[in-house]
Amino acid sequence: MKQRFLAWYVCVIASAAVTPAFAEQVLVAVAANFVPPFREIAIEFETATGHNLRVAAGSSGNFYSQIKNGAPFDVFFSADMERPKLLEDEGLGVKGSRLTYAIGRLVLWSPNADLVKGEETLRSKNFKRLAIANPKTAPYGLAAMQTMQKLDLWEGLQPQIVMGENIGQTMGFIESGNVQLGFVALSQVLDPKIKGQGSRWDVPTNLHEPIKQDVILLTKGKDNPAAKALMEFMGGPQAKAIIEHYGYELK
Amino acid sequence: MSKKSLWWALLSVSLLLVGASTTNAVEYGELVQKDGQWVFKNTEDPVFKYMRDTGRISNERYFQISEQTGKNWIEPADAILNRRRDIEWNRYLKTALHLPDWIDLGLENRTRFESYDHPWRAAQKIGNGATDFQIPMRSRLRVGLGGNGPLRFLFEGQDSRSFDNGKPGDFRDLTMINEFDVLQLFGAVKLDNVLSTGLRTDLLFGRFTLDLGNRRLVARNDFRNTTNAFDGFLWQLSQPNAWRLKAFVTETVQRDDVSLDTENNKSLFWGAYFESQQFRWFNLDAYYLGLNDRRVATVTSHRTYNTFGGRLFKEAKPGEVDYEIETAWQIGHRGVTKHFAHFQHLDIGYMFNLPWTPRLLFHFDYVSGDHKPGDSQDEGFDTLFGARNFEYMITSMWGPFYRTNLITPGWRLILAPSPSWILEVKHRVWYLAQNKDVFGSSGLRDPTGNSGGSLGHDMQLRARWAVNKNLDFDVGYIHWFKGSYFDSPAILAQMPTGGNKDSDYFYAQMRVRI
Numbered sequence: 001m002k003q004r005f006l007a008w009y010v011c012v013i014a015s016a017a018v019t020p021a022f023a024e025q026v027l028v029a030v031a032a033n034f035v036p037p038f039r040e041i042a043i044e045f046e047t048a049t050g051h052n053l054r055v056a057a058g059s060s061g062n063f064y065s066q067i068k069n070g071a072p073f074d075v076f077f078s079a080d081m082e083r084p085k086l087l088e089d090e091g092l093g094v095k096g097s098r099l100t101y102a103i104g105r106l107v108l109w110s111p112n113a114d115l116v117k118g119e120e121t122l123r124s125k126n127f128k129r130l131a132i133a134n135p136k137t138a139p140y141g142l143a144a145m146q147t148m149q150k151l152d153l154w155e156g157l158q159p160q161i162v163m164g165e166n167i168g169q170t171m172g173f174i175e176s177g178n179v180q181l182g183f184v185a186l187s188q189v190l191d192p193k194i195k196g197q198g199s200r201w202d203v204p205t206n207l208h209e210p211i212k213q214d215v216i217l218l219t220k221g222k223d224n225p226a227a228k229a230l231m232e233f234m235g236g237p238q239a240k241a242i243i244e245h246y247g248y249e250l251k
Numbered sequence: 252m253s254k255k256s257l258w259w260a261l262l263s264v265s266l267l268l269v270g271a272s273t274t275n276a277v278e279y280g281e282l283v284q285k286d287g288q289w290v291f292k293n294t295e296d297p298v299f300k301y302m303r304d305t306g307r308i309s310n311e312r313y314f315q316i317s318e319q320t321g322k323n324w325i326e327p328a329d330a331i332l333n334r335r336r337d338i339e340w341n342r343y344l345k346t347a348l349h350l351p352d353w354i355d356l357g358l359e360n361r362t363r364f365e366s367y368d369h370p371w372r373a374a375q376k377i378g379n380g381a382t383d384f385q386i387p388m389r390s391r392l393r394v395g396l397g398g399n400g401p402l403r404f405l406f407e408g409q410d411s412r413s414f415d416n417g418k419p420g421d422f423r424d425l426t427m428i429n430e431f432d433v434l435q436l437f438g439a440v441k442l443d444n445v446l447s448t449g450l451r452t453d454l455l456f457g458r459f460t461l462d463l464g465n466r467r468l469v470a471r472n473d474f475r476n477t478t479n480a481f482d483g484f485l486w487q488l489s490q491p492n493a494w495r496l497k498a499f500v501t502e503t504v505q506r507d508d509v510s511l512d513t514e515n516n517k518s519l520f521w522g523a524y525f526e527s528q529q530f531r532w533f534n535l536d537a538y539y540l541g542l543n544d545r546r547v548a549t550v551t552s553h554r555t556y557n558t559f560g561g562r563l564f565k566e567a568k569p570g571e572v573d574y575e576i577e578t579a580w581q582i583g584h585r586g587v588t589k590h591f592a593h594f595q596h597l598d599i600g601y602m603f604n605l606p607w608t609p610r611l612l613f614h615f616d617y618v619s620g621d622h623k624p625g626d627s628q629d630e631g632f633d634t635l636f637g638a639r640n641f642e643y644m645i646t647s648m649w650g651p652f653y654r655t656n657l658i659t660p661g662w663r664l665i666l667a668p669s670p671s672w673i674l675e676v677k678h679r680v681w682y683l684a685q686n687k688d689v690f691g692s693s694g695l696r697d698p699t700g701n702s703g704g705s706l707g708h709d710m711q712l713r714a715r716w717a718v719n720k721n722l723d724f725d726v727g728y729i730h731w732f733k734g735s736y737f738d739s740p741a742i743l744a745q746m747p748t749g750g751n752k753d754s755d756y757f758y759a760q761m762r763v764r765i
Contacts, residue, residue, distance in 0.1 A: 023276070023627070027291065042277045052276040055293050071282050071289050127669055173324060175449070176491055177444030192315075193323075 018221040024226035025052040027072060029063040033078035033185055034102065034213065037246040038077065044238045051226035059166060061137070062094045066108035067092055067218065074221025075230055077101065077213070082141045084216035097217035101234050102248035104211035106143045106203040108182035109189050111174065121181070122153050131162045131173040133180030139211045144183035174184060186247035206247075213248075263592070279317075288383045296719070298343050308346060316346055327355050328403040328439040330498075331453050331487050332461050333471045338393075338638035340720040343765045344554045344673045355395030355405075362388045363760035367649055371737065371750040373694030375422070385416035387427055387476040387649060391434065400441035406434035407460075411476045422648040428508040429477040435459050453487040457516075458504065461485070461636075463497070463524045464536045464562050467577060467596070467654065470638035474646050479636045480504040482514035483521075488614055496521040503636075505546070520636075523559075536562035542583075542635060551586035556633060560594075570604035585629045592619045592632040594654060612642025614642060620685030624698060631655050644711055645727055649756045652690040652706075658682040675713040683736070690736070697741040707734035707753075721764045729756040 030038050035057045044051050055065075058077040066074055067087060076093075078084050081100070087093035110116045115127065122130075133141030141163070148154040162179050164170030171188050175181040189200055215234060221227030233239055240250055256298035279315040282295040296317065303313040327338055338357075345356040355480055366384035388411045397403030412579045416422060437457025460471035460480050472478045483501030502514040502519040522540035538561070544554040567573040574597040583590045600612035623632040634654035640646045643654070652659070661679030668674065683704030689696040689705065730753060736742060737751035740750050 027282070029282075036314075039277075039310070043310060046276045050276075052278075053281065054278045056281050056291070058281065066282060073282070077717045128449075175322075178491065180447065211605065 022222055023052055025054060026221065026224060026226040026230055027056070028075045028077065028230070029056050029058070029067070029073045030077045031060045031063070031213065032057055033079055033104070033187060034077055034180060034189065036187065037102075037248070038043045038244050039234070040242045043232060043241050044242070045233050048233070048238070049059045049229050050230055053226075053230075065132055072220045073218055074224050074227035076218055077215045078109045079104075081212045081214045083215040087158055088170045088220065089218070093216040093218055096224045096230060098214050099216075099217045099231065099234060100212045100251050101239075102213045102243050103250065104138060104140060104143075104213060105186035105205070105247055105249060106147065106183055106211065107186045107189055107203060108181060108201040109174065109198060109205060110200075111177070111194075111198040111199075113199050115181055116201050118201050119151055120216070121201065122148070122157065123150065125157065125160065125172050127180040128155060128160065129162050129179040130160050131164055131170045131184075132184040133170045133183070134163050134165060138166050138170075139213075140163075140183065140185055141170075143203075143208035143211050147183070147203050152199060190247045201217075210231045266289040275450045281416075288596045290705055299341065299346065302346065305759055307348075312346075316341075319352075325352055325355070325398055325664050326400075327393070328397070328400075328405045328437065328441075328455065329407070329435060329459060330497050331489075331495075332455075332485070334462055336720075337473070343721065353396065353398035355393065355398075355517075357393045357764065359391040359393075359762065361390075361760060361762040362386065363647070363758055365648055365756070365758035367754055367755040367756040369749050369752045370422075370653065370747050371693060371695070371733075371754065372747075375747050375750075383416075383421055383648075385421065385423075385427075386414040388412055388414065389476050393435075398754045400439070401430070401443075403441065405435055405439070407436040407481070409478060410469065411478075416648075425506045426646075427476045427478060427648070428504045429512070430509050432506075432512050433458060434478055434480055439454070449490065450492055451489050455485045456483075458482045459485065460498070463522075463538065465524070465564075465577065466503075466638045466641070467594075468538075468558065468560070468579065468637045469522075470538060470636060472638060473628055474638075474640040474642060476647060477506055477623070480512070483522060494525070494527040496523065496525045503544070515546055519543045529751065532565050534564050534566070536560075540635060542633075549586075551588070552645065553586050554583070554590075554633065555585075556581050556583040556590060556635075558633075558635065560683065561678065562600075563587075566635065567602045567610055569601065569602050569608055573600045574598060577637045579632075581632060588627055588629045590629045592630050593752075594618045594632045603623075607666045607668050612663045612665070614659070614661045614663065614679065616654075616657060616659045618654050618657045618684060620683060620688035622687075624683055624687055625695075644677075644709060644729060645756065646714075647758070649729065649758075651691055651693060651731070652681060656688045658684050658685050658704075659717075671717045671719075673713075673715045675711070675715075677711040677713075678708065680708040681734070689745060695742055695745050697736075697739065699741065702739035702742050703734075705734035705736050707737075709733045714761055723762050724760070725762075726759040727757070730754075731756075 016102055032146060039235055042055060063076055064083045084093060088095060095113050106214060107249060133145040135141040135145040162173060167185055171184050172237050174182045176189050216228055217231050260619060278293050279295050280291055282289055283292050290715060299313055301317055302308045305308060318461045324339055326558050329338060339508045343355055344358055350356060364386050383491035390408060393407040395405045410431050412428045437455050437459050438455060439455045442455045443451050458480055462471050463469040481501035481503055485498060485499040487497045488497060489495030498634055501522050503518040504512045505515050506512050520542050524538040527535045535726045540558040542554055558581045560577055562577040565573045577596040579594045581592040584678055595617045598612055600610055602608055602610040602637055615747055618632045619630045621629055632655045637654060639650060643652045644650060659679050659681050663677040666674040686700035686704045709729055709731040711729045717723040732753050733751055741749055
């Protein structure tokens with residue numbers, strides 16, 4: 001009896017001890033604009049695979065320089081295509097692993113429910129200031145500039161344009177009431193905190209270059225099964241549904 | 252089953268429970284370099300994380316709560332009145348009770364042990380220089396409604412009491428005790444982007460506490476166990492992050508240690524305070540404060556003061572010089588006596604771009620005292636409702652030096668070994684500005700002026716550890732080397748025995764906010 005009990009005990013403890021051995025940990029860098037959907041994706045991924053995720057959220061530029069300085073990230077979700085491409089070229093990313101996981105949608109948004117009525121709002125110039133992210137550093141700022149150039153409004157609106165360092169700061173200008181309207185990401189406007197508020201115009205995608213956001217498996221994570229599993233998971237239906245729900249388009 | 256088997260079984264079940272616990276395997280944080288190594292630093296709040304991991308709050312709610320910091324902070328109505336660090340912390344209780352975002356609920360308790368020897372106050376005749384100690388405790392409850400506005404309501408109650416200080420000669424007054432009282436109770440209207448100008452305006456009516464500028468003349472008391480409050484109106488107009496103007500008309504609240512505090516229409520306080528942050532090297536404040544205090548029957552104590560002042564300063568930054576200049580001029584009447592007094596302050600500091608970011612700061616204050624007591628002119632500066640702790644010395648049962656009748660140079664070294672630790676060494680030398688005038692609120696005075704004005708100097712050591720915004724510890728020690736003023740026969744006769752000997756003060760406190 002005692003021997004049977006001990007055998008049962010050893011089996012139980014062994015199984016409890018072995019289970020976590022299959023769970024690997026993956027260290028992920030996620031661009032700030034993609035954090036809200038990634039939170040949902042992380043839960044689904046962890047539930048489906050049992051792997052652990054450590055998530056750092058921040059600016060793509062900062063992550064790029066951290067990775068170049070030896071930061072041991074396994075996977076990098078960038079807000080653009082350029083930085084993952086650079087990392088791949090520099091030998092810090094696994095060749096052929098790059099994937100466009102989301103295409104951002106640009107919107108013209110105002111907290112004022114009557115202000116934004118399509119491109120005619122821009123043409124009327126019936127506002128004091130218009131916020132955009134810096135086109136030199138932010139993909140959404142570049143798309144905003146391209147949109148206004150295509151509408152032949154870029155030069156005429158110059159005196160009214162206020163530039164944010166990034167898309168987060170641009171949204172801050174508008175939310176604070178300092179600027180009446182601006183070009184931001186649809187995912188920001190769909191944030192539960194402000195969803196349904198104000199007025200918006202979803203900028204047609206033919207007015208600017210696609211705002212593609214790429215993910216890359218980094219060389220540090222090339223032998224990590226959890227990192228590979230995350231890359232695979234991003235191509236699956238669960239992740240795609242969440243990404244679309246947050247206002248991004250897919251390839 | 253044998254006893255041994257039963258133990259094995261219990262151990263197994265406990266191990267299984269640990270193994271099967273629903274710990275969430277997703278962690279959020281940042282990657283930082285420490286001693287040349289990359290380290291993942293978890294930035295999640297452990298209490299919220301625990302609530303999520305144990306299913307007390309949903310994932311969605313967890314992320315909502317986690318985001319309510321920085322610009323996403325749900326601003327209570329008194330955010331325009333008081334320092335943000337006094338009112339912003341994680342609301343664990345509110346979250347655990349599943350209250351919606353438009354309700355604010357917070358509880359705070361601070362308990363301190365403090366002790367000092369060789370009392371010098373004229374009122375402390377008994378004591379014989381023995382060490383005196385007490386345990387002051389301050390508890391606050393705040394309930395707010397309305398979230399980010401535009402209509403908001405705030406109640407804040409405060410209970411201040413002190414233990415082990417009931418013996419004769421102990422320090423026990425309205426700066427220490429004010430049981431179960433209303434500290435703030437007001438309604439507020441907030442309008443962002445007034446008439447599409449980008450300006451914000453706020454209007455408040457009711458009882459409130461108030462910090463103005465660097466809090467030298469009007470402050471929501473921090474270290475003191477009780478707190479000043481005002482009943483009336485306050486209006487603010489601001490261009491966020493650029494400038495703001497506050498104007499107010501109030502009756503001052505009179506504290507009662509056991510009954511409810513009341514306002515007094517014989518003590519009116521009003522003013523306007525302008526702050527500009529347009530230029531980093533020249534942050535500018537300009538103000539006017541009016542006081543008409545006729546509460547006591549003694550006409551000679553009635554105060555009718557107009558205080559005009561300005562402040563110019565630059566915030567401290569690593570590798571940069573910083574400074575602060577404040578000047579205040581007071582005119583009016585004290586009873587039938589004409590009043591003209593002034594206060595001058597200068598700080599020059601430098602923050603070294605080194606580990607622990609040491610900041611060395613030199614202070615100088617001149618605060619006028621009464622040149623010739625009994626004549627038709629009063630020159631003793633009145634600090635109104637100001638705070639002293641942050642630049643003179645610890646207050647509470649200690650705090651000999653008031654912002655009146657003083658000349659005081661000094662220096663301070665501040666070190667920050669980590670973001671949660673602050674270590675401080677301070678040294679100040681103290682002189683009376685006018686030898687014939689009273690020394691602070693001690694009751695000591697030599698009308699002949701023969702005792703001189705050398706009050707001595709003090710060294711203060713202080714360490715603060717903020718575990719997080721919800722829990723902090725603070726410990727400090729002061730040695731006051733008393734000056735020759737206290738050895739003169741005229742002053743010795745007014746003090747408790749041993750009052751001329753050096754005094755030591757020690758305190759240790761803990762604050763919990765949920």
